[in-house]
Amino acid sequence: MKRLTLLILLGVALLGQAFPVSVTDDRGKEILIPKEPNRLVVLLPLYGQILVDLELEGKIVGVAASPDNPAELSRLPQVGPSFAPSLEAILALAPDLVLGGWGEIRERLEALGIVVLTVGGPEGWIRGILDVLEAIRAVGQAVGAEEKAERMIGRICEDIVRVEAQILGKPRVPAAFLYLLALDSPAYVAGVGTPEHELLLRAGGENVFSDILGYAQVSLEELLVRDPAVVFTDPAQVGNVLESPILAKISAVKEGRVYGLFASDITSTRVAETLRKLAQLLHPEAFR
């Protein structure tokens, strides 16, 4: 019995010293992290959020500016905007791991011998809940917080199943994710393959634009034809949807069912809460 305990302890000790670890990135490439990283630079908001949730924000030495960054990171040195970070500013911080780098910047950083880890769809694009979970797992492995990350994933999955159970069997509500930057600008909608689409389906809705692949610009006329009963949009754009003289004719606007949701809460570690919010808005009667 004593020997068994010893063996388990040894195993735990070995597991604890997991480095070097190897994590598969969005390109299917094995990224080798030689030792526990302590100087992280974060280039996409989701990765910053994951680190904050893992209570490891102390390891971050720099962050790319984005309105979606968690507030905890606002005092850290910035390395330029998230859509175009500065290579020089990143290098000046001497990071031992860069999270969420993509495109040209990633190639340059790797050529200079800096380890970059990005997961999800091509170039780190987050396509849905699974990509969020994969990002949590990858970051957990990369920074030596695998167990905590797994627990986080378990919690999110459990919350998602709870929401889904609550609306099981309810008739699907026709809905749309609609982005309207200004009253007179074209409307963009989310179709199949977007995180918005997945959330709509899981929350008991039916995406009226499920014949569209990805995000697409549609005419307001098309919205009249599809007539969603509920519309989700960015909180800053709710007014645009409500005030549009054309959209006034669709059911969602007539019945006042236009709701704002931050995109940063969708591709986020808070995705389960966002799903719950969505389900409550689509099926208020199920949550009474």
Next chain:
Amino acid sequence: MLYKVSPFRKTVTHHLLLFTLLSALSLGSVLAAVFLGPAPLSFSQVVAALLGKGEDKARIIVWELRFPRASLGFLAGAALSLSGAVMQGVFRNPLASPYVLGVAAGSTAGAAAAVAFGPSFFPRPMAAFLGGICAAFLVWKLGRTELGLILAGIALSSLFSAATSFLLFLTAGNRRLEEILFWTMGGLSRATWPDVRLLAPIVAGGTLLLWAWARRLDALSLGEESARFLGLEPRALRRILLGGAVLLTASTVSLTGTIGFVGLIVPHMMRLVLGPGHRKLLPSSALAGGVFLVWADVFARLVLAPAELPVGVVTALVGVPFFLFLLRRAR
């Protein structure tokens, strides 16, 4: 008067002085740009890094980022304003820029097509270069006269821009979009030594070739009639001069994307200072264009650091008022 300096001697010393000054300014600017950047490196840190000493971080920033970037900026500025000067001379049109023959729109469309459909191993700069050359070749085949060439250039530029917009539309909702946008905005942020090694001989060779033809460009810019009268064949002459300018522009754009205003404004500035003779105008435009773009890029890197402005914004914001000032003074 006791000493009468011959006008010939005077101009020679004048030229020598001017070119020594511009060359020194060029070297000095590239070197100064290596000391300036968003990373807080002290003067002595940069000096140590330049000598190959000091910490790794500073060495990488100085040798792998700032130095190739400043060098590429100089070469790109030189190539663009040289070919701008040639285009303005050949077309006898002050509005001509390096992009009159559709090179910019063609390269952008080429790069966009490679990003949208091309296999990942196909180098984007190669696609951009081919697109630029193709566009210029089509324009050359379609336009007979000077005006015809300019109109064909405008028409095909619009066509290629439309093709780019279509490709942008197809790749919407995808990070690849931003790679295409790079070519439409232009910038030096991806500069590497291999880029510099590629562009340097092209710019050097192009400058020498075009310089050697400067006198004939003078004749051509007086009009086809006068050129013919001087025993030159205008169409053949135009082909060589435009060919050289297009080659310079397309190589540059394929590495840096489309950077505006340098090729339009710098030759005009030099013309206001030095007069229209191309023997002086071409090399001085090249040097001044290089210096101008190096400083524009320093500005672009520092103003909102660590964010970087697109360098085309700086070339326009700084270049246009200065140009207007020169224009007013000249009148």
